[in-house]
């Protein structure tokens with residue numbers, strides 16, 4: 001197949017994450033026409049592989065996670081000032097979380113894809129392919145999760161907090177009985193994730209039902225194809241400076257800065 005190293009890298013990344021491009025709005029936005037699902041057949045004309053299944057109107061957010069010009073994953077800027085979520089999430093946590101932890105995931109996926117490229121050209125150690133493939137999965141999932149996470153938040157009273165409206169509100173009521181019952185289950189779900197991980201409100205793709213799930217490793221959810229609506233990072237780096245061991249307090253505070261309008265856009269895309 002006539003293929004560029006860059007497009008091969010990106011298919012590997014998606015394969016490692018267990019993800020079709022259509023399953024994730026942030027990636028879908030960033031995909032060029034050359035990206036395919038991992039097992040897509042080679043084009044008969046020797047040209048570029050077929051276009052991924054990405055709805056043309058799939059653009060609920062301005063998430064720039066990949067730079068076409070450099071062929072590198074990139075760190076998107078926070079959509080608000082680092083102190084904008086105070087007092088619920090403090091500025092220092094935001095600064096470190098975004099500037100250090102998220103940045104490390106971006107560097108990690110670029111590093112891993114580079115190492116896999118070296119292995120393909122026999123410059124690298126093929127015995128390490130399992131290691132680097134795992135690194136792609138871990139770091140790319142961390143990158144995508146965090147890119148979504150920043151946009152799922154907004155300053156309290158200025159886009160953050162309150163309750164969802166529209167079809168998402170109806171779906172939450174249908175799936176959980178009421179918004180209040182959803183909140184109670186969300187808090188309990190997030191509080192009880194073992195170790196580091198995430199809790200997600202997501203659309204299960206086969207039934208189109210909303211579910212609350214735990215993701216003890218940050219790459220696990222995408223294997224199921226679940227489509228994110230709201231996620232909370234409960235790794236200690238997300239809250240420990242302010243809340244120490246009181247994760248439940250962090251979860252409660254988090255709900256004061258949820259950007260439900262963004263979540264509604266993710267839900268609308270997931271169910272159509």
Ligand SMILES: [Fe+2]
Pocket residue numbers: 097101146233235237238
């Ligand atoms: Fe995090």
